Amino acid sequence: MAERTFYNEVLTDHNLHPDNKYHLKDPNLVKEGVNPSCGDDIVLQLKYKDGVIEDASFVGEGCAISQASADIMINLILGKTKEEAEHLSDIFLRMIQGEASDEEIEELEEGSALQDISHMPARVKCAVLGWRTLNEMLKDA
Amino acid sequence: MAEYEFSKEEDKKIRDDFPLLNNRDIVYMDNAATTQKPVEVIDSWKRYYENYNANPFRGVYGLSVDATEVYEDARKAVAGFIGADSYCEIVFTRNASESINLLSTSLCEYILQPGDEIIVSIAEHHSNFLPWQQAAKRYGAKVVFFECEEDGEFKKEKLEELITGRTRILAITHLSNVLGRINDVKTFAEICHKNHVLISVDGAQSVPHIPVNVKELDVDFLQFSGHKMLAPMGIGVLYGKEELLNAMPPYMYGGEMIETVTRDGATYAELPHKFEAGTVNVGGAAALAEAIRYYEKIGFEKIMARERALTKAAIEKMGEIEGIEIIGSKDPTQHEGIITFLVDGVHPHDVAAIMDAEGVCVRAGHHCAQPLLQYLYDIREKKNTGGISTTRVSMAFYNTPEEVDRMAEALAKIRPEMGLT
Structure with missing residues (x-):
C-alpha cells in the first residue's frame, strides 16, 4: 500500500475556498503559468512597486495541488520585498525536492502542508507552478 | 453470451500466473495502458x-x-x-x-x-x-x-x-x-x-x-x-x-x-x-x-465473460457513489473493460492520486486522445473541474470482483476527502 494521501485539510481548504483567487484591479505584472501534465493553467497578477509586492492574486484552473499551492504562496508573499519572496521561493522549491531543513520549512508556514509532495514525483510540477511563475515575473521586474 | 464466473480455484490459478500481482499489494486497473505479464511469457x-x-x-x-x-x-x-x-x-x-x-x-x-x-x-x-x-x-x-x-x-x-x-x-x-x-x-x-x-x-x-x-x-x-x-x-x-x-x-x-x-x-x-x-x-x-x-489456453469466451462481469459490477457500484459521471454509453454492455469517468468537483489527477494512496492504479489525463476529449467536453452540457481531463479504470481478466469492490471503496472516499459531500 502506498503512503497515506497528502490531501490534508490545509490543502483541501485552500483548494475549495481560496483566499486569493480573483482578478486583481489594475495589476502591473501579469503572467500565465502552464503545467501540461495536469492541464494546470494559472494567471498570476501582482501589484509590484518599489521592490515590494503590494498586492497579488491568481485566476485559473487545475488540480487541487496547483490551486492550493498558488493560494498559499500568495498569502506568504503579500507585502514582501522581491528578495524576501525569492528567498521563500528558494526554500519552497528545495522543500519539494526534500532538501530543505525543518527551520527553513517553518518559514513557509502553511506552505509546509505541501512537503510530502516530494514523495510524489508526478505531482511536483503542480506544486511548484505558482512559485515558478512568480520567479519568472520577479526576474524581469 | 452466457454469464461465466471464474471459480475461486480458477481465479487463484490465474492470479498465481502473474508474479507482479503477487509481489505488489495493489489493484492494477490501468490495463488499457499496459497489461501485466504471466510467468509463462x-x-x-x-x-x-x-x-x-x-x-x-x-x-x-x-x-x-x-x-x-x-x-x-x-x-x-x-x-x-x-x-x-x-x-x-x-x-x-x-x-x-x-x-x-x-x-x-x-x-x-x-x-x-x-x-x-x-x-x-x-x-x-x-x-x-x-x-x-x-x-x-x-x-x-x-x-x-x-x-x-x-x-x-x-x-x-x-x-x-x-x-x-x-x-x-x-x-x-x-x-x-x-x-x-x-x-x-x-x-x-x-x-x-x-x-x-x-x-x-x-x-x-x-x-x-x-x-x-x-x-x-x-x-x-x-x-x-x-x-x-x-x-x-x-x-x-x-x-x-x-x-x-x-x-x-x-x-x-x-x-x-x-x-x-x-x-x-x-x-x-x-x-x-x-x-x-x-x-x-x-x-x-x-x-x-x-x-x-x-x-488460447483460457479462451476468449471466458475472458470476455469475466471482463464484462467485472465491468458491469464496477459501473453499478460507481453509480451508487455521489458525483460520478461515466463518459460515453451509460449501458455497461457497451464498455469492454474500459470505464472513463468524472468526479464532480475533483480534478482527475487528484482522483488518481487519492486512489493510488488506497493502492488502486488508474489513469488520469487525456489518455493520448485530446481531440476526442475536447469534442466530448464541447458537446457535454456540464463542465467539470480539470477541463478535458478524465479518469479511467480498465480491466483485464485477471482482475477480481474483490478488486472491483476495493476500487469502488477508494472512489467513494474521494469527494469526502476533498472536503465535498
Whole structure:
C-alpha cells in the first residue's frame, strides 16, 4: 500500500475556498503559468512597486495541488520585498525536492502542508507552478 | 453470451500466473495502458536468450537457424491468432504506434495525391491520428473527422456521408481507449470497399480483449501492441493484405530488408522482411507467441465473460457513489473493460492520486486522445473541474470482483476527502 494521501485539510481548504483567487484591479505584472501534465493553467497578477509586492492574486484552473499551492504562496508573499519572496521561493522549491531543513520549512508556514509532495514525483510540477511563475515575473521586474 | 464466473480455484490459478500481482499489494486497473505479464511469457523470453539466441536469417550455422525458426514460428502464431491468410501479411514492429507510422508513411507514398482525403475518427489515440495528419500535410491531402454520438457510437450513415470521390483511407479504432465501445468495423469495411477506400483499424485495445479475425472483418490493415496483451514492451504487429503490402515501398532501409545492393540502388526482400530493417526482436516475438498461447489456453469466451462481469459490477457500484459521471454509453454492455469517468468537483489527477494512496492504479489525463476529449467536453452540457481531463479504470481478466469492490471503496472516499459531500 502506498503512503497515506497528502490531501490534508490545509490543502483541501485552500483548494475549495481560496483566499486569493480573483482578478486583481489594475495589476502591473501579469503572467500565465502552464503545467501540461495536469492541464494546470494559472494567471498570476501582482501589484509590484518599489521592490515590494503590494498586492497579488491568481485566476485559473487545475488540480487541487496547483490551486492550493498558488493560494498559499500568495498569502506568504503579500507585502514582501522581491528578495524576501525569492528567498521563500528558494526554500519552497528545495522543500519539494526534500532538501530543505525543518527551520527553513517553518518559514513557509502553511506552505509546509505541501512537503510530502516530494514523495510524489508526478505531482511536483503542480506544486511548484505558482512559485515558478512568480520567479519568472520577479526576474524581469 | 452466457454469464461465466471464474471459480475461486480458477481465479487463484490465474492470479498465481502473474508474479507482479503477487509481489505488489495493489489493484492494477490501468490495463488499457499496459497489461501485466504471466510467468509463462516471462519464461519464454528467458528461454529464447538462454537457448536459441543468435542473429536470425544471417547465420549459416545451426544456432542462427534456430533463432530464425523461433521468430518465424511466432509470426505464424500471430497470423493464426488474427486469422490472416499468410504469415507474409504479418510485419513485426516495436508497437502499434510504429506499425501506424510505417503504414501511413509507406501507404501514403504509394497512393496519396494532392487533394485526396483521409477520414480519421475523432476517437483516435494520438498514435492513430498524428501519423495520418502529418502524411496528409506532406502530400497536400486533407484529414476529415468522423464524429461519434455522445454515447460513443459511430454511425455508418455518418461515414457514408463523409466519403467522397477523393477519399482514399479510413483510419479508425476497433475499440476506443476512452469510450471502450466496439466499433462496427466490419460494416465500415464494406462501406469503404464499395467506395474504393482502404480501411486501417487500430486494434491495440480490441485484440487483447475480443476475438479479432481480419478475414471476417475484411479490413485492409490492422495494428496492435504486444505489451497490451500480456507480452513484453517492444514487440508489435502490423497486419496488411498481401497485395497491398507488396505494392507499398519500404519504410526503413538497412540490413535484412534487401535482396541485392549496388552502388546505385537496391532491390528489396520479399514480404514481410521488406518492412523489417535491422536486427529484429526475436525474444519479444517469442514472448508474444507465448502470450497468444496463454490467451488460447483460457479462451476468449471466458475472458470476455469475466471482463464484462467485472465491468458491469464496477459501473453499478460507481453509480451508487455521489458525483460520478461515466463518459460515453451509460449501458455497461457497451464498455469492454474500459470505464472513463468524472468526479464532480475533483480534478482527475487528484482522483488518481487519492486512489493510488488506497493502492488502486488508474489513469488520469487525456489518455493520448485530446481531440476526442475536447469534442466530448464541447458537446457535454456540464463542465467539470480539470477541463478535458478524465479518469479511467480498465480491466483485464485477471482482475477480481474483490478488486472491483476495493476500487469502488477508494472512489467513494474521494469527494469526502476533498472536503465535498
